Amino acid sequence: MAELVAYIVAGLATGAIYALAAIGFTLVWQTSQTINFAQGEYVMLPAILILAGVSFFGLPLWAAALLGGLVFVAVFGAGFKIAVVDPMIRHGVLPLAIATMALAIIMKEGAKDFFSSEAQTFPSPFPAGAVDILGVSLSIQHIAIIAVAFIAIGMLQWFVSRTRTGRQMQATAQNPGVALILGIPVARMVMLTFAINAALAVLASVLVSPLYLAKFSNGEVIGLFAFIAAIVGGFNQVRGALGGGLIVGVVDSLAAAYISSSYRLAVPLALLVLIILIKPEGLFGRREERRI
Amino acid sequence: MTRFTRAGVLALATTLAFAVVGPATAQERVKLINVVELSGAGATAGTQWRNGIDLAVADINARGGILGRQIDMVHYDTQTNPGNTRAAVQRAIDEGTYSVLGPVFSGPIGASMQIAQRAEIAQIVGGEAAGLTRQGNQFLFRTSLSQAAAMPKLATYLKETVKANRIAIVWVNNDFGKGGRDAMLPELQQRGIQVALDVSTEQGQADFTADAIRIRNANVDAVFVYLNEDESARFLLAARQQNVGKPMIGETTLLGARVIQLAGEAANGARGHVGLSIDAPVPAFQDFGRRYQARFGIASDHNGLKGYMAVHMIKWATERMGRFDRKGVADTLRGATITPQMEPGILITTRIEANGDLDRESFLAEVEGGRQVIRSTLPMIRP
Numbered sequence: 001m002a003e004l005v006a007y008i009v010a011g012l013a014t015g016a017i018y019a020l021a022a023i024g025f026t027l028v029w030q031t032s033q034t035i036n037f038a039q040g041e042y043v044m045l046p047a048i049l050i051l052a053g054v055s056f057f058g059l060p061l062w063a064a065a066l067l068g069g070l071v072f073v074a075v076f077g078a079g080f081k082i083a084v085v086d087p088m089i090r091h092g093v094l095p096l097a098i099a100t101m102a103l104a105i106i107m108k109e110g111a112k113d114f115f116s117s118e119a120q121t122f123p124s125p126f127p128a129g130a131v132d133i134l135g136v137s138l139s140i141q142h143i144a145i146i147a148v149a150f151i152a153i154g155m156l157q158w159f160v161s162r163t164r165t166g167r168q169m170q171a172t173a174q175n176p177g178v179a180l181i182l183g184i185p186v187a188r189m190v191m192l193t194f195a196i197n198a199a200l201a202v203l204a205s206v207l208v209s210p211l212y213l214a215k216f217s218n219g220e221v222i223g224l225f226a227f228i229a230a231i232v233g234g235f236n237q238v239r240g241a242l243g244g245g246l247i248v249g250v251v252d253s254l255a256a257a258y259i260s261s262s263y264r265l266a267v268p269l270a271l272l273v274l275i276i277l278i279k280p281e282g283l284f285g286r287r288e289e290r291r292i
Numbered sequence: 293m294t295r296f297t298r299a300g301v302l303a304l305a306t307t308l309a310f311a312v313v314g315p316a317t318a319q320e321r322v323k324l325i326n327v328v329e330l331s332g333a334g335a336t337a338g339t340q341w342r343n344g345i346d347l348a349v350a351d352i353n354a355r356g357g358i359l360g361r362q363i364d365m366v367h368y369d370t371q372t373n374p375g376n377t378r379a380a381v382q383r384a385i386d387e388g389t390y391s392v393l394g395p396v397f398s399g400p401i402g403a404s405m406q407i408a409q410r411a412e413i414a415q416i417v418g419g420e421a422a423g424l425t426r427q428g429n430q431f432l433f434r435t436s437l438s439q440a441a442a443m444p445k446l447a448t449y450l451k452e453t454v455k456a457n458r459i460a461i462v463w464v465n466n467d468f469g470k471g472g473r474d475a476m477l478p479e480l481q482q483r484g485i486q487v488a489l490d491v492s493t494e495q496g497q498a499d500f501t502a503d504a505i506r507i508r509n510a511n512v513d514a515v516f517v518y519l520n521e522d523e524s525a526r527f528l529l530a531a532r533q534q535n536v537g538k539p540m541i542g543e544t545t546l547l548g549a550r551v552i553q554l555a556g557e558a559a560n561g562a563r564g565h566v567g568l569s570i571d572a573p574v575p576a577f578q579d580f581g582r583r584y585q586a587r588f589g590i591a592s593d594h595n596g597l598k599g600y601m602a603v604h605m606i607k608w609a610t611e612r613m614g615r616f617d618r619k620g621v622a623d624t625l626r627g628a629t630i631t632p633q634m635e636p637g638i639l640i641t642t643r644i645e646a647n648g649d650l651d652r653e654s655f656l657a658e659v660e661g662g663r664q665v666i667r668s669t670l671p672m673i674r675p
Binding site for chain 1 (some may be wrong): 335509
């Protein structure tokens with residue numbers, strides 16, 4: 001039983017990272033009705049930028065993290081909206097989705113060519129080792145990741161549902177036309193959504209890189225699992241992305257433990273197919289109907 | 293009648309001069325192409341191998357080259373992809389490489405070695421999978437001990453030094469990992485060591501938490517870790533996260549400088565057998581390690597040493613023949629014993645078996661305080 005709890009906690013920690021990335025899918029979907037296929041690279045790149053700040057500019061880690069995070073949010077949050085979404089969305093959702101695929105390749109190859117193709121150590125903000133809780137040995141980092149991710153997602157939920165700006169964001173996501181008539185600054189709300197997505201990616205990057213090491217190819221796995229998580233949970237709900245992330249993380253952990261690491265990717269994919277067949281809107285998603 | 297202007301005569305003279313001097317200059321150079329993993333899962337190993345080669349080429353060129361010819365070095369990135377590796381080896385041969393260097397990962401070597409064999413060009417590789425030299429390829433040469441040579445030493449170490457009777461094996465499911473596991477199992481069986489937990493992992497795997505928890509809860513005396521560089525570091529980090537308090541035993545890669553750098557404190561306590569190490573009590577290794585560090589700003593692992601030795605194997609064979617002969621390189625290397633007196637760049641006495649395997653001294657080591665510490669030197673298998 002203690003072993004099972006350890007696997008579940010480990011899965012929740014990984015799932016919390018997937019959830020942060022999956023929320024990005026949800027936010028972009030809500031504002032532009034498209035899928036950002038560069039979402040995995042959004043989680044990969046901030047760690048690389050932070051390390052570049054340390055090695056190229058000699059900044060202390062905290063300053064590099066602050067600067068790297070701000071640069072990332074500006075370039076890949078606001079910049080992404082201005083340079084990629086705005087020009088492409090006029091031509092439909094598909095060109096935009098393809099543009100995000102191109103962006104993913106550019107981010108990955110850029111990280112490889114301008115920084116390093118090798119894995120790099122990324123310092124953990126939390127101590128290493130494990131603690132015994134009710135007879136179960138649990139990783140301190142995992143507990144911290146779960147706590148930080150939940151606090152971040154909780155704050156996001158609070159912001160979206162309890163603040164004026166958050167409600168304006170929700171209105172924009174639900175019906176931009178009506179929101180504009182009601183005097184909501186739709187363009188600013190969309191920009192804010194993209195900035196929040198980038199900020200969550202920075203957080204996920206800082207949390208996961210000490211465990212996975214910072215490497216240009218990290219986005220492939222994280223992006224895939226986050227995508228599965230978003231579909232399993234429900235693409236149009238933040239709570240769906242959260243639930244989906246946690247479920248996929250736990251399923252992945254249990255698959256690695258009780259089946260084999262070799263088949264661990266197959267199990268979440270099987271779950272994905274099952275959800276699409278049984279509940280296409282996702283476990284926590286809202287059914288959407290569109291007139292074509 | 294054609295009228296020659298002064299400028300026209302000058303241009304003609306310049307062209308003729310280049311026509312005469314150009315080929316002569318080209319004849320004074322020799323082209324070597326390195327086909328290696330500079331991105332993808334093998335980037336860490338491949339980058340070290342490339343750096344070692346670059347250092348060797350700089351040294352050789354500074355001393356006048358091979359038989360007076362300077363080396364032109366070209367590197368092609370295989371992206372750790374067997375298909376790309378095949379294409380790159382073919383391209384290297386088409387572009388007239390004198391010998392093929394690389395790759396490092398055993399899978400891509402296995403997929404591409406027939407191409408150099410067909411062209412009758414020596415291919416000096418970094419792979420350790422036992423199966424590579426069992427296919428009768430007369431043109432393939434290792435730069436490290438094969439798994440068949442290393443695993444008996446490690447199994448003896450597990451039995452006699454670690455006193456392990458039940459162990460867990462964590463291995464990467466590629467040619468390197470499977471070859472190592474398959475070479476290790478009979479050696480363990482012969483020594484009465486039981487494999488209580490057999491954990492297969494994937495190349496490029498990022499999350500080892502579940503594997504670490506399984507091992508923590510298994511009733512084993514030690515863990516034999518046989519993964520590639522990045523995965524070794526990630527596994528050690530996960531094992532530390534999960535308080536896996538069992539001895540981590542590995543073969544060369546686990547104790548490599550790059551893994552120690554990536555895993556940090558989590559690498560402390562790891563021990564086992566290493567084929568090559570800049571920390572070994574061999575002055576030439578240590579000197580190489582210092583110069584590598586000075587040039588590249590990082591510590592060399594065994595792959596850096598392998599790359600350095602690979603170029604010097606070609607140099608030695610060519611100078612031994614006294615001429616540039618592509619096919620002759622393989623013929624000369626096969627069955628040779630190269631000592632540092634004969635070729636200082638070989639760094640340590642190395643015997644090349646008829647099948648391309650190597651025999652040389654190796655070492656037992658442990659990671660202490662973020663550094664690899666050599667505990668003892670093991671003799672050559674056939675001294």
